[in-house]
Amino acid sequence: MKTTTKIIFSALFVLAGIFSTQPVKATDGYFGVGYGAQNKGLAGAGIAWYKNSLINGNPAGHVFLGKQYQVGVGFFNPNREYTVTGNPSPRPAFGLAPGTVESDSKIFFIPNFGANWMLNEKSSFSVAMYGNGGMNTDYPTMTFGDTSSETTGVDLGQMFVGLTYSRKIAEKHSFGVTAIAAYQYFEAKGLGAFGQNGMSSDMTKLTDNGHDNAFGVGFKLGYLGQLSEKLSIGASYQTMVYMSEFDDYAGLFAEQGDFNIPSTWTVGLAYQANENWVFAADFKRINYKDVASVSNKMRTPMDPAFTPLGSDKGAGFGWEDINVIKVGAEYAGIDTWTLRAGYSHCDQPIKKSEVLFNILAPGIIEDHITIGCSKAIGDSGKALHLALVYAMPASVKGYNPMDFDAAQAMQGNMVPNQTIELEMNQIEVEIAFTF
Secondary structure, rough: OOHHHHHHHHHHHHHHHHOOOOOOOOOEEEEEEOHHHHHHHHHOOOOHHHHHOOOOHHHHHHHHOOOEEEEEEEEEEEEEEEEEEEEOOOOOOOOOOOOOEEOOOOEEEEEEEEEEEEEEOEEEEEEEEEOOOOOOOOEOOOOOOOOOOOOOOEEEEEEEEEEEEEEEEEEEEEEEEEEEEEEEEEEEEHHHHHHHHOOEOOHHHHOOOOEEEEEEEEEEHHHHEEEOOOEEEEEEEEEEEEEEOOOOOOOHHHHHOOOOEEOOEEEEEEOOOOOEEEEEEEEEEEEEOOOOOHHOOOOOOOOOOOOOOOOOOOOOOOOOOEEEEEEEEEEEEEEEEEEEEEEEEOOOOOHHHHHOOOHOOOOOOOOEEEEEEEEEEOOOOOOEEEEEEEEEEEEEEOOOOOOOOOHHHHHHOEEEOOEEEEEEEEEEEEEEEEE
16 A cells, blocks of 8 residues: 555646646637546536446445556647638727637647545545646737737646545435635736726736746535436536736736636436446536636726726636536446447537637637547456547637727727637547556
C-alpha cells in the first residue's frame, strides 16, 4: 500500500506539471463534452451508469467501482477562425480589417488521472485530476488594432483535483460528495485598443501582462439509484467554484478580475437491456450566468448603460446558460471488447450580438458525435480504452457593434457597417489505461 501511495502521489505531481502548461479547448461552451475515455465514448452520457464515473463522473457511482486506478491523455485539434466582411469606418469607430483569420494553435494534449479505494463494503474514497474545456485563441494578427502586439488572443486553462467519498445508503442506492480544488491560469494579448477607446477601468491591467493564476474551491453531490432490475437513475450538482481574482487582468474581467467557474447540474437514466447492452441519456444544465465576466453583455461607450471593462457590470462575453442533451450506447458482447457510441447537443451560448468580443473565445460548438472502445487484458481488471470525438462545424454571425456606416450615422441612423462570423470544429482522441 505504501508503494502504491507513493506511485499515486508521484503521478499527481507529474500531471500537475503537465497541466500547468497545457491549455484545453471548448466543447460544451468551455466544459468538456465528457471526462475520461469511457465517458467520452458515450458523448458524456452516463450519470446513471457507474462504470464510467471515476474521472469527474457521478460521485455516487464510485462505491461500485472497487479498487481501481486509471491514467489517460487526450489529444485535441481545434480549428477556429473569424471572418470580417465590410470595410472599416474611419476612426473613432472600432473597425476591424476585413478577411478571414485562423487561430494558429491547433494541437494540444491534456492528461487525467483517477484512483478509487474501497474503505469497506459500503464506502469508498477516490482522488481524480482532470481539466475543463477552457478557451484558447492565437491569431497571427493585430485583430483589434493594438500595434503593441503582433498577435491577438487569450489563453485560459483549468485544472481540478477531486476528493470523493461515496457510500451505499441502501442495497441499490448510493450517495457521494466530492471536494473540489481548482487552479486556473489566464493570459490576454492584443487588447490595448479597448483601453485606448476608453473601455477599461484600468489600462495597466487589461492586456499583455503574461499569465496570471487563480485558485478556488467547490464541491459536487451525487445520487445513484436502481429503480428496477434494468433501469437506474442518477443525478449530480456541482456548486460554483469560487476562485481568487486575476489581479493582473482586473481591467478586463468584470468585478475586478473575477472569473469563477459556473455551477452545473445533471440528471439521467441508464437502461441495461441485457448483459451486453446499456443505453444512457442525460440532461445537463450549465449556468454561465453565475459568472459576470462570462455572461455580462458587451456594451459600447455609445450605450447609456455602458460601464468599463473590469467594473462590476463591465462587459463580458455575453454567454447564456445552456442546456445539454447527451445519449449513448455501450455494447459488451464481443469477447473482451466493449464498444461505445454517443451524441451530444447543447444550446448555443453566444448570441449574434456578442460576436466581437467572442472572437477571443469562440466556444460555439453545439453537436458532438463520439465513438469508443475498451479492450480487457486478461482477468486482471486491466483494460485499454479509446475514444474519438468529432465536434461538428458550427458558426455564429453578427454585426460589429462598434463600427457604423458614417453617412448613415450623421443622419442619426446607427447602421452596422461590418459583419463578423465565428467558425469552429474540433477533433479529439483520448486513450486511457485502467489497472
